[in-house]
Amino acid sequence: MTRAFIGGIGLCAPGLDATSEWLTTFPGITDSGEPSEVLPAALRRRASPLTRMAATVAAQAARQAGLDLARVPLVLGSAYGEIVAAAEMIRSFGEDEGLPSPTRFHNSVHNTAAAYLSMATGNRGFSTALAAGSATPAAVVLEALAWLRSRGGEALLVLLDELPPAPFDLAHPYPTAAVALHVSAEPTRGTLAVVSGLRRGIASRPDLPGGLGAHPCAGAFAMAAAVARGQRGALGLGAFDEDGWLVDVDAVRVG
Amino acid sequence: MDGSRRPEPHYPVTAFAVANALGSSANAVAAELEAGRSGLRPCPFDLPFETVCGMFAGHLESLPPSLAGHDSRIARMALAVIEGMAREVASAVRRWGSSRVAIAVGTSTGGILESERALRTHAATGRLPERFDLDRQHAFHGFLEVLRARTGARGPAYVVSTACSSSGKVLGTARRLIAADLADAVVTGGVDTLCDTTLRGFGSLQALSRRPCRPFSAERDGTSIGEGGAFLLVERNGEGRVLLLGVGESSDAYHMAHPHPEGLGARLAIEEALRHAGLDASAIDHVNAHGTGTVANDAVEARAIAAAAGTAAAVTSTKCYTGHLLGAAGATEAVFAALAIERGVVPATLGAEPLDPEVALDVCLEPRRGRFRTALSNSMAFGGSNVAVLLGAPR
Numbered sequence: 001m002t003r004a005f006i007g008g009i010g011l012c013a014p015g016l017d018a019t020s021e022w023l024t025t026f027p028g029i030t031d032s033g034e035p036s037e038v039l040p041a042a043l044r045r046r047a048s049p050l051t052r053m054a055a056t057v058a059a060q061a062a063r064q065a066g067l068d069l070a071r072v073p074l075v076l077g078s079a080y081g082e083i084v085a086a087a088e089m090i091r092s093f094g095e096d097e098g099l100p101s102p103t104r105f106h107n108s109v110h111n112t113a114a115a116y117l118s119m120a121t122g123n124r125g126f127s128t129a130l131a132a133g134s135a136t137p138a139a140v141v142l143e144a145l146a147w148l149r150s151r152g153g154e155a156l157l158v159l160l161d162e163l164p165p166a167p168f169d170l171a172h173p174y175p176t177a178a179v180a181l182h183v184s185a186e187p188t189r190g191t192l193a194v195v196s197g198l199r200r201g202i203a204s205r206p207d208l209p210g211g212l213g214a215h216p217c218a219g220a221f222a223m224a225a226a227v228a229r230g231q232r233g234a235l236g237l238g239a240f241d242e243d244g245w246l247v248d249v250d251a252v253r254v255g
Numbered sequence: 256m257d258g259s260r261r262p263e264p265h266y267p268v269t270a271f272a273v274a275n276a277l278g279s280s281a282n283a284v285a286a287e288l289e290a291g292r293s294g295l296r297p298c299p300f301d302l303p304f305e306t307v308c309g310m311f312a313g314h315l316e317s318l319p320p321s322l323a324g325h326d327s328r329i330a331r332m333a334l335a336v337i338e339g340m341a342r343e344v345a346s347a348v349r350r351w352g353s354s355r356v357a358i359a360v361g362t363s364t365g366g367i368l369e370s371e372r373a374l375r376t377h378a379a380t381g382r383l384p385e386r387f388d389l390d391r392q393h394a395f396h397g398f399l400e401v402l403r404a405r406t407g408a409r410g411p412a413y414v415v416s417t418a419c420s421s422s423g424k425v426l427g428t429a430r431r432l433i434a435a436d437l438a439d440a441v442v443t444g445g446v447d448t449l450c451d452t453t454l455r456g457f458g459s460l461q462a463l464s465r466r467p468c469r470p471f472s473a474e475r476d477g478t479s480i481g482e483g484g485a486f487l488l489v490e491r492n493g494e495g496r497v498l499l500l501g502v503g504e505s506s507d508a509y510h511m512a513h514p515h516p517e518g519l520g521a522r523l524a525i526e527e528a529l530r531h532a533g534l535d536a537s538a539i540d541h542v543n544a545h546g547t548g549t550v551a552n553d554a555v556e557a558r559a560i561a562a563a564a565g566t567a568a569a570v571t572s573t574k575c576y577t578g579h580l581l582g583a584a585g586a587t588e589a590v591f592a593a594l595a596i597e598r599g600v601v602p603a604t605l606g607a608e609p610l611d612p613e614v615a616l617d618v619c620l621e622p623r624r625g626r627f628r629t630a631l632s633n634s635m636a637f638g639g640s641n642v643a644v645l646l647g648a649p650r
Contacts, residue, residue: 087370087374098302109638124523168370
């Protein structure tokens with residue numbers, strides 16, 4: 001398998017205790033949900049909470065990796081996508097004229113965050129939006145590695161999910177959170193970690209703070225945590241059963 | 256992209272299957288296309304406006320007992336469609352080994368129809384239906400799991416969901432997964448069902464016609480929505496019904512719901528597909544256009560096709576037969592393009608007369624018979640996501 005090199009990370013997990021363990025160990029990782037400078041005001045006003053989080057983490061990773069968001073290929077991953085907007089829209093069918101607002105409708109597609117990032121940065125290149133339940137991080141890494149191996153260069157991975165709203169109560173709730181990872185085919189001076197050895201394997205759900213271990217993108221948060229902690233070793237990307245994927249992460253310790 | 260003309264590997268599409276409002280097999284669908292018979296009918300959904308739509312024509316059987324918890328219209332439809340190439344998929348799994356066969360499938364609706372039903376029940380009774388399961392029936396991974404179980408493919412498996420370009424982009428994913436040696440065969444395709452969300456959503460955008468849509472006509476006044484699916488089996492090597500020559504993917508970076516006025520993103524996608532193929536625009540014999548029948552799309556797309564693919568190709572839009580299949584449109588129309596290559600017939604664009612004078616393309620007003628060696632299929636989506644799939648006759 002081709003190796004990939006992580007050059008930047010972004011994390012947004014509003015409500016998570018920012019002073020806890022690995023969150024403080026790494027400059028550039030914050031739990032802040034502050035409006036991102038990436039989205040101009042007109043787009044920010046129309047953007048869903050999930051899309052605003054995507055812009056926040058993309059901006060963080062871009063800053064750390066010295067990345068041009070107008071040119072980088074984007075791979076978005078989410079198990080449920082814009083499920084809050086979708087559920088609100090379905091409820092609105094029973095009200096008034098029975099038609100959703102046009103903005104709510106086009107904001108409910110799975111690629112909404114990728115589209116807003118493209119519009120905000122003028123990026124006319126490749127982007128995609130994937131889903132595979134708790135194997136979503138594995139899908140994103142597979143798509144990114146396939147991209148890097150066939151095209152070279154770099155890619156920005158953005159993984160995010162919000163909690164499905166009531167009455168869709170999940171057995172294992174999780175915090176709404178997003179993570180971004182910049183990956184490249186070649187190492188750079190700012191490389192934070194090397195990723196290699198993608199393979200099938202069984203791993204247990206990662207032990208992460210604030211309920212992130214139950215998040216559909218837990219495998220990606222675990223990768224960010226491993227980089228932040230300067231860890232070395234195998235890591236489960238999900239799914240966390242016999243259909244799981246493992247990857248080796250060798251982090252360059254910083255800070 | 257280095258601008259060189261060196262072609263990339265051309266992987267064979269060894270099997271395909273399609274089913275929608277026109278019929279439940281590729282042969283039945285092709286016969287309707289070539290006869291010029293539309294599958295669009297008055298929409299049976301209870302909507303606050305009038306429109307037509309393309310209901311799935313085949314019988315949808317309930318899921319086998321082992322998958323009963325995953326029961327949904329989209330899962331039933333996925334199984335009904337993939338049955339059309341079940342033998343070839345089984346053969347690929349035997350040939351390459353199950354872990355080397357991937358699944359990349361596109362959808363925009365997933366199982367949202369089931370959530371609509373569940374939320375209606377909840378509004379009336381205060382409880383969700385007892386059997387409703389968000390993960391198995393609504394979420395994209397629900398019907399993905401059904402496809403994994405049915406095919407026995409145990410390689411990479413994921414859904415691509417970029418609205419109406421979803422199931423064209425899975426062909427790009429297939430090329431890359433094989434080129435990167437992450438798979439030897441990829442079951443690609445797409446499935447979407449009719450639902451209130453898309454019907455009312457496009458209604459709110461005033462994008463739906465009351466009558467069957469009329470792509471490229473000067474009198475076009477909106478699109479029609481349909482449901483169905485298509486699958487294409489792409490392999491590292493083997494005997495292809497057609498070859499996958501290239502897949503261009505781009506973004507408009509312009510607007511969530513309106514295409515770039517000059518079709519810039521669509522042009523970039525077509526040009527990239529040609530680069531993959533190592534071909535010039537003059538080599539394109541046939542274009543199955545996105546051709547939704549909305550005023551904005553068809554004019555913009557015509558400009559993009561003329562700029563990137565030239566004006567010599569035989570152009571048609573098949574949305575006047577099936578309705579816009581949204582997340583299933585890319586794969587469905589790639590199969591239609593493959594059928595045109597195999598059968599030597601490009602279907603007429605129904606209702607295209609009088610042609611929009613702004614459309615400077617050779618739009619087929621009657622079925623066109625001939626030898627079509629290469630065919631392009633375009634899909635343009637919400638968020639400015641574009642894909643152009645270029646297929647060729649086997650050598």
